[in-house]
Amino acid sequence: MLGYVIPLCLAILGLALLLTVARLIRGPGSVDRILALDTLSVEAIALIVLFGIWTGSGLYFEAALLIAVMGFVSTVALCKFLLRGDIIE
Amino acid sequence: MNGEAFMNAQTLIEALVSLLLLAGSLFALLGAIGLYRFPDFYTRLHAPTKASTLGVGGVILASMLYFSTRGDGVSLHELLITVFLFITAPISAHLLAKAAMQQRTPVERVTKGKPWE
Numbered sequence: 001m002l003g004y005v006i007p008l009c010l011a012i013l014g015l016a017l018l019l020t021v022a023r024l025i026r027g028p029g030s031v032d033r034i035l036a037l038d039t040l041s042v043e044a045i046a047l048i049v050l051f052g053i054w055t056g057s058g059l060y061f062e063a064a065l066l067i068a069v070m071g072f073v074s075t076v077a078l079c080k081f082l083l084r085g086d087i088i089e
Numbered sequence: 090m091n092g093e094a095f096m097n098a099q100t101l102i103e104a105l106v107s108l109l110l111l112a113g114s115l116f117a118l119l120g121a122i123g124l125y126r127f128p129d130f131y132t133r134l135h136a137p138t139k140a141s142t143l144g145v146g147g148v149i150l151a152s153m154l155y156f157s158t159r160g161d162g163v164s165l166h167e168l169l170i171t172v173f174l175f176i177t178a179p180i181s182a183h184l185l186a187k188a189a190m191q192q193r194t195p196v197e198r199v200t201k202g203k204p205w206e
Binding site (some may be wrong): 009031042060 | 100101104106108110111113114115118120121122124125130133134141144145146148151152155156158159164165169170173174177178179180181183184187188189191192194196203
């Protein structure tokens with residue numbers, strides 16, 4: 001059963017990624033684009049964990065953890081740059 | 090009696106994992122649809138921060154269930170990603186709203202709850 005469900009979930013998540021990239025291109029202003037980039041990193045975590053279930057290897061969760069941390073730090077850095085003009089004062 | 094039962098423990102676990110995976114991906118798709126279609130930035134902030142976090146939580150719950158039943162003990166370390174996302178998603182949403190208010194991002198007339206007048 002998982003042989004049918006996992007490609008279906010990959011397709012659903014791919015559609016969600018396409019919609020987010022559409023907002024990334026369209027968004028009027030930089031805050032919309034920062035939000036789209038943050039959402040892209042969260043959806044990439046879901047894709048990596050799904051791929052880990054598919055191949056049956058438990059090593060892929062570490063990459064997902066790294067992307068979670070890096071996505072959050074980059075969102076905070078971009079917002080701080082918009083707010084203050086300087087990231088580390 | 091049949092030679093093999095219709096629903097044994099393996100099939101049940103697979104069904105539960107499939108259900109959680111489908112629910113999680115559908116939530117992530119709902120978050121992305123909201124991000125694409127809402128008219129205003131302040132309304133667009135709600136959709137991905139809540140729905141996508143829930144969707145990824147569902148997928149990680151399915152992964153925990155799948156790897157726990159394959160031997161080598163209970164794998165709880167994947168819960169770390171969910172806890173991290175639950176803690177940091179409000180922080181990034183708060184900072185994004187603060188940056189948008191400073192940039193004076195235009196707000197629609199129908200958006201409720203404007204903090205400035």
